[in-house]
Amino acid sequence: IGIPGKNCGTIILTAEELGNCRDxxxxxxxxxxxxxxxxxxxxxxxxxxxxxxxxxxxxxxxxxxxxxxxxxxxxxxxxxxxxxxxxxxxxxxxxxxxxxxxxxxxxxxxxxxxxxxxxxxxxxxxxxxxxxxxxxxxxxxxxxxLPSPLSLSSTQIHFTVAIDFTASNGNPSQSTSLHYMSPYQMNAYAMALKAVGEIIQDYDSDKMFPALGFGAKLPPDGRVSHEFPLNGNVDNPYCNGMEGILEAYHESLKTVQLYGPTNFAPVINHVARYAAAVQDGSQYFVLLIITDGVISDMAQTKEAIVNAAKLPMSIIIVGVGQAEFDAMVELDGDDVRISSRGKLAERDIVQFVPFRDYMDRTGNHVLSMARLAKDVLAEIPDQLILYMKSRGIKPNQTPPDYSPPGLSPTPTV
Known part of the structure; x- marks a missing residue:
């Protein structure tokens, strides 16, 4: 019941009916x-x-x-x-x-x-x-x-990053913007990108990442693009590691004009084209979208996801800002599987997490970012394995004999 002047804790009691399982x-x-x-x-x-x-x-x-x-x-x-x-x-x-x-x-x-x-x-x-x-x-x-299991080292993982450059994020020159370029600290987009990116780069086969932006007007003619390379090189959109992506992101903020609308389908279809070309299990593609959650092409995005669910591909969406994110939760498909034109997605390939849920008020930035990275990647292994199983694809490498501690192979995906 509390003590006057004291900050007391809370005791919560919960009850659950026990099952009859005796195993x-x-x-x-x-x-x-x-x-x-x-x-x-x-x-x-x-x-x-x-x-x-x-x-x-x-x-x-x-x-x-x-x-x-x-x-x-x-x-x-x-x-x-x-x-x-x-x-x-x-x-x-x-x-x-x-x-x-x-x-x-x-x-x-x-x-x-x-x-x-x-x-x-x-x-x-x-x-x-x-x-x-x-x-x-x-x-x-x-x-x-025990003993050592079958390795999935025969599959190469490729990540693509897509960043939301629409005007709903606010003017980057103002402190209220999610893209605000502060000289003292990273903005929400950079923090999310760094937290997730520093771990996914350990899984990527070559550490070279295609990095895209969408929803901005590009120089010199002010053309609106929903699929542009952050480094400005259409022929080679690859950035070297997460540091390369962060550098290209900051340079883009200086040259492009935030605009709109917020369309996800173009970047999803961009990665899907690569995934469609390699369906033998040797490669798997993951698209990381960082966005403020306002989406304009919901119907087209659902169709793109349904089509991508047939391919060796997964989608991670990190929502930044204070939006309700109802559309992102719907795309996640955990409660209701995504469908388009009466067709259900073959499997769940989307994982959504709101960035604000991982802002640690105690100031433990390392812990909160580690939790974020863990949760956004939680579903990828199951999604990859489900694709392989549905296509009857087995790893090329046969199960090794159990090796004593100290002689185990290097961890692989």
Whole structure:
């Protein structure tokens, strides 16, 4: 009830009817090439398993033992009631976090992933390989069922970045604009691009990114374009890494005039043309759109997404600003699958996240940006695997024999 003059906490009680499931699951995990968190020595990793609740929260249901002084731990097998993991709902999300144990209790976060009991019950297969983004957004590792699983290293990932240059973002010379060019700090677009970009560049095969803008008037004739290269080179729109994209973005702000309307379909179709040319599983294309959420060509965008769902392609949308983003949520398709002209999308290929939800009010910029990067990439592995399965495409590389810790291959997608 609170104490006058004191800022008290809150206790929330929730209830859920228990399922009748009496099954138990026995699992064993290992990890390769974990992030080194200790200044002296290696990490002391342990895993924490969380069951998801009906209200979207998570509750700890299991912790593994701590494996001391190793970056390649093999945890002991453990048995847990399926009801504790997911209350008997095989498709309910299970979140797993990995920490570096510290004696004083301030355990360092290494990474996390989500899965389900249905996926885990498949046992030793490529479906139980998990690449986990580390908190410093620079490395990743495999968390796998023993023995080592099938690798997907035969697929090259290609990212394309598209940035919204429409007038609804505000005049870049004014501090109220989402594109405001402050000499002291990055604007919302640059922050989102840097947070997501610094991790996706580790997955891109050549670190060269086509970077596009849309919704601006271009010099010298003021022509409106919904698909222009940020570096100004139509024949070679590639930028070298995220730093190259940020540099091209800032240069574009100095030369183009923000205009409109906000059309997504042209940049989606741009990437789809490349994806359509390579459908044998050797390459996969991901389009990252950063926008303020105001969209003018909803019908055309839905049609473009439905068509792209047949291709080796995914779309990530990061919304910046304070808009409602209802249209972006609709495009995400998590609740209702996108359709166009009476045709449903073959699979869900869109992931949307609002940037404002990741602004940490405590000032922990590193943590908030790491959460953003983790969530925007969360659905890509499943989307890629679903495309491969639907086309009957299997990785070229055969499953390697299990190698002892320290002899594992370099992490791959």
């Amino acid at each position: 138990c699951a026995t699992m064993q995990f290992c990890a390769n090439k974990l992030d080194k968190k200790d200044f002296f020595g290696r990490s002391d990793p342990f895993m924490v398993f969380y069951r998801s609740n009906e209200d979207g929260t998570f509750t700890i249901c299991h912790k593994t033992e701590v494996v001391k002084n190793t970056l390649n731990p093999v945890w002991q097998p453990f048995t847990i009631p399926v009801r504790a993991l997911c209350n008997g709902d095989y498709d309910r999300s299970i979140k797993v976090e990995v920490y570096d144990w510290d004696r004083d209790g301030s355990h360092d976060f290494i990474g996390a992933f989500t899965t389900s009991y249905r996926e885990l019950s498949r046992g030793q297969s490529q479906f139980n390989v998990y690449e986990v983004s580390s908190l410093n957004i620079s490395k990743c590792f495999h968390l796998i069922f």
